[in-house]
Amino acid sequence: MAVNGQSIIGPYGPWVDGLIKDSLPKFSYRNPSFTNLEQWKALALDRTRERMGIPDTGPLPVVTRHDSHVHDGLEIESISWQLPYGRPTQALVLKPAGAKGKLPAILAFHDHGGNKYFGLRKITRTGKGQHELMVEHQDHYYEGKAWANEIAKRGYVVMVSDAFTFASRRVMMEDVPDHLRSGLTDKNSENAGNIAAYNDWAGNHEHIMAKSLFCGGTTWPGVFFAEDKVALDLLLARPDVDEARVGCGGLSGGGLRTVMMAGLDHRIKCAVCVGFMSTWTDFILNKSYTHTWMTYVPRLPEELDFPEILGLRVPLPTLVLNDKEDQLYTLPEMEKADKILADIYEKAGFSDNYKASYYPGPHKFDADMQQEAFSWWDKWLKA
Template sequence: MKNMIGAYGPWAASMLPKEPSALSLQECPADEFESRRAAARARVLECMAPPPKQIPKPTVLRRFEYDGLEIEELSWPQPAGEPTQAWVFKPANATGSLPGVLALHDHGGFKFYGKEKIAQIGPEVHPRVKQHYDDYYGGLAWVNELARRGHVVLVHDTFTFGSRRVRLADVPEAIHWGLKDDADESTAGTEAYDKWALEHEHVMAKSLFCAGTTWPGVFYNEDKMALDMLCNRPDVDADRIGVCGLSGGGIRTVYLAGLDERVKCAVCIGMMTTWRDFMLNKSFTHTWMCYVPHLARELDFSEIYGLRAPRATMVMNTHEDGLFTHEGMKDAEKILNNVYHSAGVPERFKCSWYDGPHQFNREMQIEAFEWLERWLV
């Protein structure tokens, strides 16, 4: 059968383990579950090689209200690149400590913006952002919808997106590749930047490997910082924290929620399959942001997410999602079911299937929000 690497496919596939590894939580004896989970998390972090984590202090840039929501605009410094920009939403006039949700924006081939792709702070919306809402989110800025239901929701720009995007002035002309302006917010200007930024991902990934780290490791650090910001807020109950994201936000959900104990409930949408599926069938549909060297021989992709067991965990798939094979998605679901049965709490894992393409539409949002509220409210 044809595959992404041709005649090398069967050879590469033979390197993957035929049975769950010694770190797997599938069919794990109850008395070994916690120790094995701790060892597996340590191994994931070792392979991810996240850079040293900073503990920055956020600056509140402004507070305002829009469409029934109180919004804060925050910024915090990073060890390199521009500061992270973030928004925090909650119902206007809310009092006391509320459940908190870290909303993780997608990739979508759209890097000029980050948080804007899932959240809205005013009536004016960029045409490409509006199209993004329509294509992937049922026409809604889902962060706003979730906040209206009684949550504090933080959404931030992550590494190489939005405020954290790579700037032309900081790279040599040899790799400008015809891009003249990286700050042009017109439709044509943002499209030109995104075309350049997608090509630059190959350069960035190789350079991160040369630095001894990985893209998931950098994501993990920046998302963990954002989680710190959310948990440290006086209006947030740090014992009731959720994480949710589609696609690239789903990748980030897998790693952050799989490794950070503070996340009581997690929802990964449109980002669940196996390393075998990536390798043989679908690596061409994904960026470097998924991959951690060596890890595939010890834990499958879904098993990283499963390291959060026994805490509440949801996966949402769509039958016509072209980023994965149906078999890969079903195999990942089976793995997570096995993990949660080993943990003795099968009711805390749910995998939902919807018709349609790669998306997080209104119907899916309602189920995801109800799942978060079941475990956080």
């Protein structure tokens, strides 16, 4: 539904929206022709993987362990691994100090926030000094909480890795031609002014990265999924993790990664998507300008609406947390996405395994939302 009858692409909005509105998407489980859940999932998953163009990341990389220390009741490991491309991926693993045996685990995804200089630091604290910008970031989006730490304290092994083009995986100035650097260098990078300048540059560089990925036959969501799958593989390989009790979740860009990861890899037994749920129609008519190039998978909207990507995990437990005044979506389309997911779970006979909640306020994952997310993970991963 367009806001006030207008679209962000003017008179072309209704026409473009109509291209995916003539009937239900081809691989939607809501189509009456799909009566066997497992057969539908096999078909829809194959098509979604094909559209995403998921790149091959090669054999499972070797993990390098850099440091381990205890902070605020948690054992915190600093690790990294090298993919076949780019610089090493840095990650943290957090769990209760002194914990024994196999624990349930969470793959925790950091947000986008228009800030590619930072990644895992957005949702963690290590006790080794927190950048002032990350104090502000956690205050703004997480009500002052490092939510990865908070869920780890409840008895989980939590892994947080830097996403593609963020922090340790970001594009460095020295690696691009001089005429694309806008006069920036990689020196003194922790300075707040330099970070702001880098984030402006990285935001303007997104369309270049997206075009190059498309030319390479892949998509940003496909790369996210490939790299997050490596993180999941490494998490499941740990001797302290119960591989039958693993969840994932995150806010905003972390919610997007949750949609892709939980939708396509069903080793994720419980998912919490925060602040990233609407319809393709909402992006077409109202909100694509508030989102990055990281969201889009060409041709897939003909076959699945956006919430139906997450719906590929039915009947596995799924929670969606929305903010009623979220500036990234319109409330009517968030509600339509909620109904689509509810219809999928109802048709499959597992209505109790899906829930969506709505909270007052703008785009965030505040303390009340965190408590609902944590309780949902506890319900399904600790039973």
